[in-house]
Amino acid sequence: xxxxxxxxxxxxxxxxxxxxxxxxxxxxxxxxxxxxxxxxxxxxxxxxxxxxxxxxxxxxxxxxxxxxxxxxxxxxxxxxxxxxxxxxxxxxxxxxxxxxxxxxxxxxxxxxxxxxxxxxxxxxxxxxxxxxxxxxxxxxxxxxxxxxxxxxxxxxxxxxxxxxxxxxxxxxxxxxxxxxxxxxxxxxxxxxxxxxxxxxxxxxxxx
Numbered sequence: 001x002x003x004x005x006x007x008x009x010x011x012x013x014x015x016x017x018x019x020x021x022x023x024x025x026x027x028x029x030x031x032x033x034x035x036x037x038x039x040x041x042x043x044x045x046x047x048x049x050x051x052x053x054x055x056x057x058x059x060x061x062x063x064x065x066x067x068x069x070x071x072x073x074x075x076x077x078x079x080x081x082x083x084x085x086x087x088x089x090x091x092x093x094x095x096x097x098x099x100x101x102x103x104x105x106x107x108x109x110x111x112x113x114x115x116x117x118x119x120x121x122x123x124x125x126x127x128x129x130x131x132x133x134x135x136x137x138x139x140x141x142x143x144x145x146x147x148x149x150x151x152x153x154x155x156x157x158x159x160x161x162x163x164x165x166x167x168x169x170x171x172x173x174x175x176x177x178x179x180x181x182x183x184x185x186x187x188x189x190x191x192x193x194x195x196x197x198x199x200x201x202x203x204x205x206x207x
Contacts, residue, residue, distance in 0.1 A: 004172055004184045004204055005057075005066060009096035013058040015088055016129075019048040021071070023129045031092045040088060044081040049073040051084065052179075055091050055102060064128060064167050064185045068099070070106050071179040083110055103180070112178045121172040121182075123205065125196075127159060128167045128185070134159055144205040151198065163193035170204055 016026040017040065027043045029036040044051070052071035059065050075083055087109035091102065104114040123143040126136030135157040139146050150156035159168065168187035174180045186201050187194035 003099050004170075004182050005099055009098055010057050010102060011094060011096045012055045012091055012102070013062075015053055015055055015092050017043065017047075017051060017053050017084070019052075020050045021052065021132065023131050024133060026129065029088050029092045031094045033092070036092075037085060037088060041081060041085060044084050049075075049077075049080075051075075051080075053084070053087060053091075053106070055106070064169075066169070066182070066184040068102060068106070069181045069183070070110065070112075072110060072112065075110060099182075107178065107180075116180065117174045117176065117178070119174065119176070121174050124171045124173055124181075125186075126169060126171070127164045128169050128183075130164065130166055134164060144202065147196075147201060147205070148198070151196065160196060163187075163190070163195040165193060167194050168196050170201060 012031060014031065015029040016023075017029070018026050027040055029040055050071070050073040052069055054067045054069040056067045057065045087106055090105045090109055097105075103116065107114045123139040124136050125139070125147070127134040137147070137150075137156060137160075150160055154161050167185045169183045170186045171181045171183040184200075184204060186197055186204065188197045189195075
């Protein structure tokens, strides 16, 4: 599978952690910030078993370009906080890394298989950090055809026609053996709202 990211190296802007899939409330870790790691340790001690992390990438204008994410609830309770902290320490740096290296470090820190699943991904589209409160699109066998039809008929979730205050993202998703996703911002901004840019989507989605 080709990478959704056009560059060979990626620099993490920051990490964000969420519990129970609630991305509307995140715990943020900036690169090389001990205070953030200290706060994360306390957050992890109190968090639910179902924890996920996203590593975010930005462009020169500090606009979101994409992110990768991992979610699991299967870590041993006595080592869970240390494992997530190790991931944060490895990933929240300003050192450019390849996508494969970032994924390998994320998954390895959690003692999960370090390669992407062999199966083809499924595709979703939704609103960055509003995944629960703004209805996401879950595509079937022909995602580009499905999206084009929704946009042509003005159907689907409200943000597809009206835009949103946060970026609209396309995700490559795997659920087994580990829940992993890679996401790209596929929106353009107009009058402080984001709208789907179909031309960006066409580059990423299979017909």
